[in-house]
Amino acid sequence: MIEPVISVDHLVKEFNFSAERPTSLKSFLTNFSKGTVRYKSDVFRVLDDVSFAIYPGDFIGIMGRNGAGKSTLLKLISGIYTPTGGSIRTRGVIAPLIELGAGFHPELTGLENIFLNASILGFGREATEQALSSIIEFSELGDHIHRMIKNYSSGMLVRLGFSIATHLDAPILLVDEVLAVGDLSFQRKCITKIKELHRAGRTIILITHDSNSVREHCNRCIVLENKKKIFDGLPKEGVSLYESRQS
Amino acid sequence: MFSFTNRLTLIALGFDAFCLNKKFLVFNLVNRNLKIKYRRSFFGYFWTILAPVMISMIYYFVFKVVMNVNRPHYLPFILAGVLPWSFFSQSISEATESIVANQALISKIPIPIHVFPYVVSITNFSTLFFSLPVIFILGMVSGVQPSPNMLWAFYFFGCLLLLSYSVGAILAVFYVYLRDLRHAIGLALQVWxxxxxxxxxxxxxxxxxxxILFLNPVGSIFEGIHMSMLGSEGALIPHVLASLAWVTIGLLSLRVTYTRLRSGLVEVL
Incomplete structure (x- = not known):
């Protein structure tokens, strides 16, 4: 039996908005005079009892409308948020492509930013140095790699960010609609690269509301609606369910 | 060796307080800060020394020339206090805002939040470390006799680093909830x-x-720095112990803050 790389068990996530009650004396006093000081907790549930398992080599599309809980799920899987209830277990390093070029500094060169970004994504010196030449090559930056990135075009920045995130050796890739950036030819190149990584045995989790990319690339699809998982299975069926709910 | 240190930190502090598993990240962030600080700056590192030297000269003028304080080697004496103090106060005020300032990163990438105050302390400490020769040289010019006691200075500087990190990292967490802290800290540092x-x-x-000196968390540290670097008389051991006690209190408070308040912090940011 194959062990899952990610297993999500009865996951519940709540946000406690009472933490955002008036944080200054001024707003406290104005609220107090209006009689609107609330200390009761204001709990908002974002994900309700979601369970699924992801196996090595899966290419999963997670779909859902805005506010369905996709991004929260993504942040829970990558370990940014802690679950309120239930559990998430992961095996192996996850490369989050939630934001490309996280931590890029405009006054540093492309090369310096590769090291900075890779370490922020959680990779060590050896892994970064090993991937360095392929990162530079894929980014098509050539000699620009020695220039400060504040002189880069937005296309160049995206290319560099994407190149770093996909060339480091992470067994699981979390992709959050970042593919919507960059020009058409680079988008195509990104898709090709992600499919190539999938063929090489990586697990890909794609969070999107684009039915086409799920139908074309994924082998499995999860649909979230109103905090719950309403579908888990073949992309064709998932997409048609998702689309029927849209109208 | 490192796994032993890692385990020791985990047992003593409840989390990887010194980012021992994230050395490459810390290195890159410190490296970035230093590069940015000195890029396109003609005098570069010279400025970090010039400012404290100027401040010391002003105080020297006020206290020695105007008010006639009678203390041998008074200029290196002030500098040996002003340099570590500017490190301490700058680290604390920068560290306090560091978690909020890196909010965009923290809410998108899984990254241990205490890395940011830690990096602030390390960055500022590295500039302090490189300005130490200035105190030493000024002391020699002023006629201070070198002695093995001077090595104790490293101990006190180490204590100051640990204390600045603990205080800064604790305040950084509270700052997420209470933005008044920025103003309060500026004021408190003046009094301090x-x-x-x-x-x-x-x-x-x-x-x-x-x-009263021993009630000030950094009182003994500064007393110790003065004693060891300028060869003043008096017993060093009470200050060594008092510094150690305050560092222990600082690190334990760090442990309590981070093991209790850390989870759920990213959601509030």
Whole structure:
């Protein structure tokens, strides 16, 4: 039996908005005079009892409308948020492509930013140095790699960010609609690269509301609606369910 | 060796407080800060020395020339206090805002939040470390005799680093919830500056108030730095122990803050 790389068990996530009650004396006093000081907790549930398992080599599309809980799920899987209830277990390093070029500094060169970004994504010196030449090559930056990135075009920045995130050796890739950036030819190149990584045995989790990319690339699809998982299975069926709910 | 240190930190502090598993990240962030600080700056590192030297000269003028304080080697004495103090106060005020300032990163990438105050302390400490020769040189010019006691200075600087990190990292967490802290800290640091033996030492205050010095978390550290670097008289051991006690208190408070308040912090940001 194959062990899952990610297993999500009865996951519940709540946000406690009472933490955002008036944080200054001024707003406290104005609220107090209006009689609107609330200390009761204001709990908002974002994900309700979601369970699924992801196996090595899966290419999963997670779909859902805005506010369905996709991004929260993504942040829970990558370990940014802690679950309120239930559990998430992961095996192996996850490369989050939630934001490309996280931590890029405009006054540093492309090369310096590769090291900075890779370490922020959680990779060590050896892994970064090993991937360095392929990162530079894929980014098509050539000699620009020695220039400060504040002189880069937005296309160049995206290319560099994407190149770093996909060339480091992470067994699981979390992709959050970042593919919507960059020009058409680079988008195509990104898709090709992600499919190539999938063929090489990586697990890909794609969070999107684009039915086409799920139908074309994924082998499995999860649909979230109103905090719950309403579908888990073949992309064709998932997409048609998702689309029927849209109208 | 490192796994042993890692385990020790985990047991003592409950989390990887010194980012031992994230050395490459810390290195890159410190490296970035230093590069940015000195890029396109003609005098570069010279500025970090010039500012404290200027401040010391001003205080020297006020206290020595105008008010006629009688203390041998008074200029290196002030500098040996002003340099570590500017490290301490700058680290604390920068570290306090560091978690909120990196909010965009923290809410998108899984990254241990205490890395940011830690990096602030390390960055500022590295500039302090490189300006130490200035105190030493000024001391020699002023006629201070070198002695093996000077090695104790490293101990006190180490304590100061640990304490600045603990205080800064704790305040950084509270700052997420309470933005008043920025103003309060500026004020508190002003008071703290004069409550710390920087322009004076214990020989200039009445003996019956000496105990107050030990209540100041950095009091003994600054007293110790003065004693070891300028070869002043007096027993060093009480200050060594008092510094150690305050560092222990600082690190334990860090442990409590981070093991209790850390989860759920990213959601509030």
């Amino acid at each position: 500056l004069y409550a710390t033996p920087i322009f004076y030492d214990s020989s200039m205050i009445p003996p019956k108030y000496h105990w």
